[in-house]
Amino acid sequence: MIDKVYCADVRPDMEGKRVKLAGWVYRKREVGKKVFIVLRDSSGIIQTIFKKELSEEAYAEAKKVGIESSVIIEGVVKADPRAPTGVEVQADRIEIIQNVDFFPITKDASDEFLLDVRHLHLHSPKVASVMKVKATMMQAAREWLLQDGWYEVFPPILVTGAVEGGATLFKLKYFDKTAYLSQSAQLYLEAAIFGLEKVWSLTPSFRAEKSRTRRHLTEFWHLELEAAWMDLWDIMKVEEELVSYMVQRTLELRRGDIETFRKDFTTLKNTAPPFPRISYDEAIDILQSKGVQIEWGEDMGADEERILTQEFESPFFVYGYPKHIKAFYMKEDPEDPRKVLAADMLAPEGYGEVIGGSQREDDYDKLVQRILDEGMDPKDYEWYLDLRKYGSVPHSGFGLGLERLVAWVLKLDHVRWATLFPRTPSRLYP
């Protein structure tokens, strides 16, 4: 590794110090016998200036470079309030690692073109900010999970059955058998609680969703938790504590990056336990009172959730959904057999569902019946049903869509911008 300093580490109080920088040409302009190059690296930018009278050779080389050329620049630090970061480097040496005559991404590039050249779009400091925020959100999650006594486990991605409905399974040939790409690690986490009690995993989940909405990907990163002895109300408390810590810690560590995307931090600051909780019944009443054509028993889609989120200035829960619109593994509400002990967490500002969670059916016979009611074959879930035969316990868990949470925190207009290489029904390349 060359002994370089990062752009963001060059400060005005380093005036007179000689530094070596390595990065990419972010901006360039020529004024008289001077070339100004704004250099970019992973930390940020800094202005460098090449004066002909200081070094004719370096000046001639600097004149050659194109936008996004990779270069090493050396020079002396000079405080200058006119420079973008209040400091610049008076450069006397430049090594062109690779010159770029024409970088294909221009200011007026369309979203579709940016997705076509996503491998080059990753040069963008704005895209880098999204990835830094996403990484920090997961760093925060790991911090919280460790201090709260959760064990990370590593479930399989090649599986034999559906968790969230057969319609969105990606099927593949597995030697002489059929396998699927995991929709959710949940069932395997439920097995892991018998030894570890509180477990979590971060895995890619796959959904052959044909819905082309702003919040659906066909591959997304799924943070899932499962805990023995917890009921729905316990796991909701875990969810709000975890999400609050993720948001507040990321605000603390990545405020500058978040400011690139949003100016109003109210909802982020409001993200602290306890989150508001409304029942599905209350949600339907609210929607109907706002003129939405929805009846009890119908599922809420993105549009209905968007309207519902207008009532809140923080993430909130909707609990107690009708059984027939929810998954087979959810425990029936003992107080109302029409409902299940399930809760979704919705993000405000129109973003909607970021977490799906529930208490699981822990009774063997009831679970078999639910599988049959859903038109599935209990034989396909024999191992999963065993979990209800050998020391079954009340247990609950949830799945958080990491891209959806990042999309809300950064107010992105589509969840695809929250992932390195988005996968949607129409996008598998690059």
Ligand SMILES: NC(=O)C[C@H]([NH3+])C(=O)NS(=O)(=O)OC[C@H]1O[C@@H](n2cnc3c(N)ncnc32)[C@H](O)[C@@H]1O
């Ligand atoms: N361990 C569990 O209990 C998780 C449970 N089996 C599950 O998969 N629930 S979920 O289908 O609501 O998905 C969970 C979350 O996963 C996200 N999710 C779910 N589907 C998607 C798609 N297609 N694209 C992006 N994000 C998605 C979204 O935030 C959901 O709230």
Ligand SMILES: [Mg+2]
């Ligand atoms: Mg869901």
